[in-house]
Each structure stands twice: as structure tokens, then as C-alpha cells.
Amino acid sequence: MPDEKITLEILRYHPETDEEPSFQTFEVPYHEDWVVLDAINWIKEHVDGTLTYRWSCRMGVCGSCGMMVNGTPRLTCAVFLNEFHPEPIKIEPLAYFPVERDLVTVMDSFMEKLQSVKPWLIRNEDEEKPLEEGEYLQSPAELASYKQFSMCINCMLCYAACPVTGLESEFVGPAAIALGMRYNRDSRDQGREQRQEVIASHDAIWNCTFVGECSVVCPKDVDPAGAIQQAKVESTIDWYTSLLPWTKK
Amino acid sequence: MSKPYTPPMPLTWWNKNTAYRLFMLRELSSVFVALFVLELLCFVSQVGQGEEAMDQFIKSLDNPLYLLYHVIVLAFALLHSITWFNLTPKVMVIRLGEEKVPDVLVAGSNYVACLVVSLLLWWIVKG
Amino acid sequence: MAKSNEPIVWSLFSAGGVLTALAAPALIVLLGFAIPLGWITPSFEHVDGLVGHWLTKLFVVALVSLGLFHWAHRFRFTLIDIGLKSLDTLITVACYGGAIVGTGVAVYVVWL
Numbered sequence: 001m002p003d004e005k006i007t008l009e010i011l012r013y014h015p016e017t018d019e020e021p022s023f024q025t026f027e028v029p030y031h032e033d034w035v036v037l038d039a040i041n042w043i044k045e046h047v048d049g050t051l052t053y054r055w056s057c058r059m060g061v062c063g064s065c066g067m068m069v070n071g072t073p074r075l076t077c078a079v080f081l082n083e084f085h086p087e088p089i090k091i092e093p094l095a096y097f098p099v100e101r102d103l104v105t106v107m108d109s110f111m112e113k114l115q116s117v118k119p120w121l122i123r124n125e126d127e128e129k130p131l132e133e134g135e136y137l138q139s140p141a142e143l144a145s146y147k148q149f150s151m152c153i154n155c156m157l158c159y160a161a162c163p164v165t166g167l168e169s170e171f172v173g174p175a176a177i178a179l180g181m182r183y184n185r186d187s188r189d190q191g192r193e194q195r196q197e198v199i200a201s202h203d204a205i206w207n208c209t210f211v212g213e214c215s216v217v218c219p220k221d222v223d224p225a226g227a228i229q230q231a232k233v234e235s236t237i238d239w240y241t242s243l244l245p246w247t248k249k
Numbered sequence: 250m251s252k253p254y255t256p257p258m259p260l261t262w263w264n265k266n267t268a269y270r271l272f273m274l275r276e277l278s279s280v281f282v283a284l285f286v287l288e289l290l291c292f293v294s295q296v297g298q299g300e301e302a303m304d305q306f307i308k309s310l311d312n313p314l315y316l317l318y319h320v321i322v323l324a325f326a327l328l329h330s331i332t333w334f335n336l337t338p339k340v341m342v343i344r345l346g347e348e349k350v351p352d353v354l355v356a357g358s359n360y361v362a363c364l365v366v367s368l369l370l371w372w373i374v375k376g
Numbered sequence: 377m378a379k380s381n382e383p384i385v386w387s388l389f390s391a392g393g394v395l396t397a398l399a400a401p402a403l404i405v406l407l408g409f410a411i412p413l414g415w416i417t418p419s420f421e422h423v424d425g426l427v428g429h430w431l432t433k434l435f436v437v438a439l440v441s442l443g444l445f446h447w448a449h450r451f452r453f454t455l456i457d458i459g460l461k462s463l464d465t466l467i468t469v470a471c472y473g474g475a476i477v478g479t480g481v482a483v484y485v486v487w488l
Contacts, residue, residue, distance in 0.1 A: 015252035071266060098253035106253045144347040163269060166258045167457055206382035209453045210336065211272045226339035232386060233340060239383035260459040276450045282396045283447035285404055286440045287478070292407060293436055294485045296427045300420040310412035319408030326400040333397040359397075367402035374406050376422035 004030040006081055007088035008039055010051070013099050021099060023090075030085055036076040037065050040091070040103075053103035060219055063155030067103055068092040073160035073217045094156055096166035110156055113172045116198045117180030122191025136188040146185035149178045149227055151220040158214035158224050164207055172204040174214035174224030181227040200235040208232075274325075275332045281325035334359035385449055385472060392446025395439055433486045440482035444475035 005027045013021035026047060028039040037055055044051045055065040058077045065076045070090050081089070097105035129136065158174035159165045165173050180199050184192045198204055208228045215225040241247050263273040295306040309315070337359055338352035410416050418426075426432055448471035455467050 013254050015254070018254075020254055021256075095256070096258075098255045100251065100253050141344070141346045144349075145344060163262050163265075163457070166262060167461075200380060202380050202382065206380055206386070209272075209276070209457065211269065212336065212339075213268050213272075215339070216268065223339065226342070229336075229340040230342060235380075236383040236387050240387075263458070273454070276454045279447040279450040282400050283444055285400060286396070286443035289403060289407060290436065290440050290482055290485055293427050296420075296423055297485070300424075303420060303423065307412050310408065315412075316409070319404060323401060323404045323408065326396070326404055329393075330397040330401055333393050363398050363401070366398045367405075370399065370402045370406065371410075371416075373426065374411075374418060374423075375416045376418035376426075 004085075006030040006039065006085050008036075008043065009088055009090045010040070010043075010103070011090075011092040012051075012102050013093075014050075015101060025088075030081060032080075032082050034081050036067075036069055036074075036079045036081065036089065036091065039081060039089075040076065051103075052101045061153060063153035066094050066155045066157045066160065068095055068160065073157035075155060075157070075219050078219060094160035096160055096162070097156070105156075107156070109169070110154075110159065110173070110176075113176045114154070114179065116172065117176050117183075117195050117204075118191055118198075119176075119179040119183055121183060121186065121189050122194060123188075124190045127190065138187050142187040145187075146182045149182035149185065149222055152179055152182070152222045152224075153220055155219065157217045157219065158222075161213040161217040163211060164209060168203070168207050170203045171207045172198060172201075174228065175222070177204055177208075177231060178222050178224035178227035181231055184231075196235065196238070199231055200238070205231045205235065275328060278325040278329040278332075281322045282329055285322050285326065330363060334363070385445065388442060388445035388475075389449035392442030392444070392449075396443050396446060399439065400443075436486055437479070437482045441475070441479035444478040445472070448472050448475040 006029075008026045008028055009023045010026060011021045012018075012024045026043050028042055031038070035058075037058060040051070040053060041055075044053075053065070053067070055077065056062040057064070060075050060078045063075070066073055067076050068074075068091065069076065069079050070084065071092075073094055076091075091103065093099050093103045093105045097107070097110075100106050152175050154175060156175065162171075162174055164171050177199055180195045183189045184195060184199075200206075205228050208225075210225060210229060212225045215221075215223045218224065263269045292303075292306055295302040310319075334356050338355040341355060343350040343355065406416075411418070427436075452467055452471040455471075456464060460467060
């Protein structure tokens, strides 16, 4: 049927005029091969040019178009309309983040948390190899030990799935801790102790109650919940070994 | 001008979806498991008081209310065991070279261990 | 590197989680159904001998203590997460304090 429609209920927020967000309903042409992002783009192009949202690559790589789709954090470029048709689809900005406008969230806190775990390779100052000695080699097994955690695209779906991020604003959160673990596991890295200052603190792994939804919604199967629990085990081992008299520093 | 709207976190956040509700039940299972270990301690204490006290304790448990209570306790204990076993592969990652030992094997070994422990306890208590 | 003392309570919580996950269902079936309903009829001498064995004593104390620490850790976060964050310290003291008291009671009942 060429003129079939689907209803989108989109949460709108205009900071200039609104005290709080409210839903607006749009009728959108239904195409079996359209994803939710296509429908939102159609609205922006044909109905309301002021509709504000983030998107870029349309292929599940850039991590910009995450929204709550019927209450679940999803990449809107990877959810087809036919998953819901003929039922209406409710679109909201990612949960637990402040809303800047319409579907755009404020990401500043996430950016700070991400930086706090130092997600880059760290070498001890005097142990950096001179360039002419070439690269740091890594075996396939060493790569495999962190590869899963390196797949993160910073889409923040895991934060929107985690009630702890809503309850504790200081919680470092799933993606940042998983990325910290990604570098801790890297055989070329020597920065674990620096990262532990953040990761092993109360505001990071010890705030996690292992709801586990971060790993369920992750579009890249990073498994941040696993990363956090593994960090708990490792930090606990650290804690007990630091009690041993012969490990004094 | 920026005037971000911060959505409130309702106290009933745990009732938002099935996953959160199941999580809350999982956490609450610890209450029932704790009540049971205390009950077991009471039983041990009664055994220490002698045969009469033990028989009386056992007899009092043969009562529809206590049986119903124990059905609930057992249900929560099983919820605890199942969720605990199923989450173990996320916590305990065993690698053999490039390969990760499959989650099914890690979780499965927990179920096997549970079965062995259960049969052992049954055999020891049965006399 | 000890930035947080959470590892102590977390390790007790985990140990309790493992022990109760493995043993609790069978023990509930035994004490809640099998013995009161007469599926098995162990004699007093058998039960008394069993309870008097040092291994059983150790097992019971470990099960009670770790089971309570398991509860304390989860219950603490549950209470804080359902809106009692302002009572954080009180809840923490009450939960782990309860588990410590319970451990003491278990040692008293089993050995004294």
C-alpha cells in the first residue's frame, strides 16, 4: 500500500518557551525499508524544520542518533519502522541526560567522565621506545583480551539504560569504565594505576549494582557490565594484595 | 541561550520496565535468603536443646502457612541461584589464547556444581 | 592503591552470593519440605551428630555470616536507590552492622 502511514510521538522541548517537554504527534509515510531516523528526517524536511536531533552516518558507526524508542535506548538508524507498524512509535531523548532541545541531550558530563579514565595509551615516562625501534608488537591473544571493549562508539545508549546514572549524577558510567578497561587490558599500556584512581573509586565501579541493561542495549556488544564486574574483581584482588606486608610501596 | 531541562528521577524508576523489575526482585531475593539462613540457625539451636525441641520445631513447620512461606522463599532462592549463575560468565572471563571459554560452559559449570552440592546435602542429611 | 574500602564488603557479598546460590535451594527443600512433610526421616541421633561435627559448624557459620553480608550489600544499595540516599550512613551501618551481629550470634549458637 503506497499511502500507508505510521504515527510518531516525539518529545519536543523549546527552551525559549517551554518549562518542560511535551509530546507532539506526526503522521509519517510508512515504508517497510525505512528506519526510525528516516521517518524523523522526513518530518524535518516536510513538516517541521525546527525539529532538532543529532545524526550523521546512518550506518551504526558514528553513535550520534541514539534516542529512546518506545522507552528503550536505540540507534534510530538501526531500528526499522516495521518493528512497530501499525502501532505508533514514541521517540524521546536519551534518558537520564539533561535535554538541550527536542531530542538533543547535553553530553558535557559524559565527556568529562570519559576523559577522567584517560582512554589512551600511557607509557611510563622513561620507558617510551625511541621511534627508530619501531612499533610495540602485540600478539593476537593480547589483542583479543581487550578488542571487545575497544568497539565502543560513544553512543551513550548504555548510560540511558542504566538507572544508576539517573540516581547518581557522579557515576562514571558503563562506557567510560569499559574504555578504561580497554586500555588497562592493552599489553602496550602502563597506565592502569593512574586509571584506577578513578575506576576503583566509589563513584565508578562501586556504584554499579549490576542491573546489566547497559550490555543489553549496546549496539556493538561491548559488554560494559562485564567490564565493570571484572574491574571489581581486579580491584578487590589489588586491595587484598596491598594488605600483604611484602607488597608495601 | 541554553536552558537544559533535567528530567526528574521518579522513586518508582524500578517499575519502568521488565528488566528493572526483575533486577529489583533479584536484589530482594537476598532478603528471603537471609531470612532462611537465620531459620536454619534457629533449627541448629533447637537441635542443641535436645530431641524434643527439634521435633517440636519440625512439627511447627508442617503447617500450611509455613509451607506457603517456604514456597516463596524457595522461589526467591532459585531466582538468586539462576541469576547468579547466568551472570558469572560476565564476571569470570577465562581465556585460552585468543578464544574466550564460551559463556554457556562457565554458567553451565555452576549449575553442575549446584546439582552436586544439592545431592551431597540431601545424602548427608537423609542419614 | 586502596582508594575505597568497598572491596571488603564486596568480597563478602560475592562469597555469600556464591555459597547461597549453590546451597540455599537444597537446604530450603530439606528444612522447608522434606523433613516436616516426612519425605525423609533422619533420627535425632543422626541430626545431632551432624550438627555437632566441626565441618557442619564451620559450614553453618559461613552460610549465616556470608548470607547476611550478601543481604546487607544488596539491601543497602536497594534502600539508597529507592530514595533514601540522605540516610546513606545510617543504612550502611545498619546493614553491615546487622551482618556482623548475625555472625556473632551464629558463632555463639554453634560453638557455645
